[in-house]
Amino acid sequence: xxxxxxxxxxxxxxxxxxxxxxxxxxxxxxxxxxxxxxxxxxxxxxxxxxxxxxxxxxxxxxxxxxxxxxxxxxxxxxxxxxxxxxxxxxxxxxxxxxxxxxxxxxxxxxxxxxxxxxxxxxxxxxxxxxxxxxxxxxxxxxxxxxxxxxxxxxxxxxxxxxxxxx
Amino acid sequence: xxxxxxxxxxxxxxxxxxxxxxxxxxxxxxxxxxxxxxxxxxxxxxxxxxxxxxxxxxxxxxxxxxxxxxxxxxxxxxxxxxxxxxxxxxxxxxxxxxxxxxxxxxxxxxxxxxxxxxxxxxxxxxxxxxxxxxxxxxxxxxxxxxxxxxxxxxxxxxxxxxxxxxxxxxxxxxxxxxxxxxxxxxxxxxxxxxxxxxxxxxxxxxxxxxxxxxxxxxxxxxxxxxxxxxxxxxxxxxxxxxxxxxxxxxxxxxxxxxxxxxxxxxxxxxxxxxxxxxxxxxxxxxxxx
Numbered sequence: 001x002x003x004x005x006x007x008x009x010x011x012x013x014x015x016x017x018x019x020x021x022x023x024x025x026x027x028x029x030x031x032x033x034x035x036x037x038x039x040x041x042x043x044x045x046x047x048x049x050x051x052x053x054x055x056x057x058x059x060x061x062x063x064x065x066x067x068x069x070x071x072x073x074x075x076x077x078x079x080x081x082x083x084x085x086x087x088x089x090x091x092x093x094x095x096x097x098x099x100x101x102x103x104x105x106x107x108x109x110x111x112x113x114x115x116x117x118x119x120x121x122x123x124x125x126x127x128x129x130x131x132x133x134x135x136x137x138x139x140x141x142x143x144x145x146x147x148x149x150x151x152x153x154x155x156x157x158x159x160x161x162x163x164x165x166x
Numbered sequence: 167x168x169x170x171x172x173x174x175x176x177x178x179x180x181x182x183x184x185x186x187x188x189x190x191x192x193x194x195x196x197x198x199x200x201x202x203x204x205x206x207x208x209x210x211x212x213x214x215x216x217x218x219x220x221x222x223x224x225x226x227x228x229x230x231x232x233x234x235x236x237x238x239x240x241x242x243x244x245x246x247x248x249x250x251x252x253x254x255x256x257x258x259x260x261x262x263x264x265x266x267x268x269x270x271x272x273x274x275x276x277x278x279x280x281x282x283x284x285x286x287x288x289x290x291x292x293x294x295x296x297x298x299x300x301x302x303x304x305x306x307x308x309x310x311x312x313x314x315x316x317x318x319x320x321x322x323x324x325x326x327x328x329x330x331x332x333x334x335x336x337x338x339x340x341x342x343x344x345x346x347x348x349x350x351x352x353x354x355x356x357x358x359x360x361x362x363x364x365x366x367x368x369x370x371x372x373x374x375x376x377x378x379x380x381x382x383x384x385x386x387x388x389x390x391x392x393x394x395x396x397x398x399x400x401x402x403x404x405x406x407x408x409x410x411x412x413x414x415x416x417x418x419x420x421x422x423x424x425x426x427x428x429x430x431x432x433x434x435x436x437x438x439x440x441x442x443x444x445x446x447x448x449x450x451x452x453x454x455x
Contacts, residue, residue, distance in 0.1 A: 002171065002172070002173055002174060004174070020171075021172070021173075021174035021217075022168070022169040022170070022171055022172060022174075022207075024168075024169070024204070024208075027168070043167040043168075043208050044167070044204075044205035044208050044209060045201060045204070045205050045271065048268070048270065051270055054273075054274075057244075057273040058269060058270045058273060059270055059273050059274050060201075060270050060271070060274070062204070062208070063200050063201055063204045063205065063271075063274065064200060064204070064274070065169075065174070065197075065200070065204070065217075065219075067174060067176075068197075068200070068219060068221060111269075111270065115269075129355065130269055132268055132354075132355040132356055133267070133268025133269060133270050133271065133356055
């Protein structure tokens with residue numbers, strides 16, 4: 001059985017573990033670090049539920065080996081909330097009813113987080129294209145698109161948050 | 167849905183990767199972006215005894231435009247897609263990059279990986295075939311270049327030997343005034359194309375000097391629609407010329423039937439996509455649609 005020592009940063013914390021080289025990053029996060037917010041849907045890169053940030057870029061954690069993340073800076077859904085305060089994107093998802101069963105939600109949030117981090121202004125068509133790598137079987141996507149748009153508005157004009165939230 | 171066991175080697179240089187391939191070639195797979203290989207491992211369609219990870223190889227990530235566009239094998243799709251150098255050097259290549267999978271796939275997927283994987287429905291192999299591009303290949307025996315027409319041998323199969331590493335992808339210099347279009351159809355955004363086409367068109371003095379048409383998803387490798395190309399040479403750009411070329415392209419393929427589409431459906435798609443691509447390429451070449 002081939003194992004390696006893996007050192008990396010996850011949600012700002014240095015982590016070290018002995019992992020089997022065939023362990024995917026998704027399984028490593030869930031099984032070894034107990035960060036079960038990263039969901040595993042299809043396990044072959046189709047559904048997007050396992051999306052995490054690798055150095056700020058959205059990637060499928062089921063399509064990377066954990067050992068390939070050596071030295072990397074990973075952000076998972078657990079890294080968004082601080083001291084009980086939800087991230088504005090999470091608040092916008094809640095306010096827009098951007099989920100029903102919630103299985104796909106961590107993947108959508110991480111995909112949208114990377115997108116908002118780029119600071120580009122997007123048309124709705126462009127936003128839908130950017131989100132098209134994530135599959136949701138409940139919402140019909142409309143409320144997810146609205147949630148990301150609401151977050152983008154709030155982040156662009158934080159003073160207007162109260163009125164937008166109405 | 168978990169990869170089978172393998173030995174993992176992280177190569178730090180091309181020499182080291184090539185050395186590992188010389189030692190393990192028949193039982194090894196090269197791991198670049200992993201966006202095709204890791205699913206094959208998870209589904210256990212691939213069971214290599216050794217994985218040679220080239221992500222740590224430093225000198226495979228360059229983008230250069232000299233006498234043609236050269237991309238190191240490890241250039242990520244998303245990086246190339248957003249590169250002004252790529253866009254200026256070869257707008258067909260740039261457009262094709264944006265059609266690969268989804269953003270999260272393109273953040274990891276590599277130019278060399280897409281070509282080496284040799285999926286006949288994939289965009290970059292089709293562009294290379296359309297443009298008569300080539301790849302640079304290294305092994306312990308030296309460096310050689312392989313033309314796209316000699317590279318793709320069959321479904322997910324290239325002519326590269328087991329000890330060879332694809333190190334760069336090249337396209338010939340882009341002739342000024344060349345129009346281009348990449349058209350494909352898939353059931354869902356980001357899925358592999360049921361069929362697609364990469365087209366370039368050069369118009370001189372009001373007539374078509376050169377038309378290049380490559381088709382994806384209709385054969386075991388990307389193929390050129392040579393009859394359609396010949397039919398266009400010397401013609402004036404017109405809707406009738408596009409329709410005739412599209413009909414010739416459709417008649418010239420013998421596509422497979424599968425769950426994504428019947429042979430007749432794919433042939434119909436080829437006709438529609440080629441016609442659409444020629445009209446767009448002609449507009450971009452200044453020949454009207």
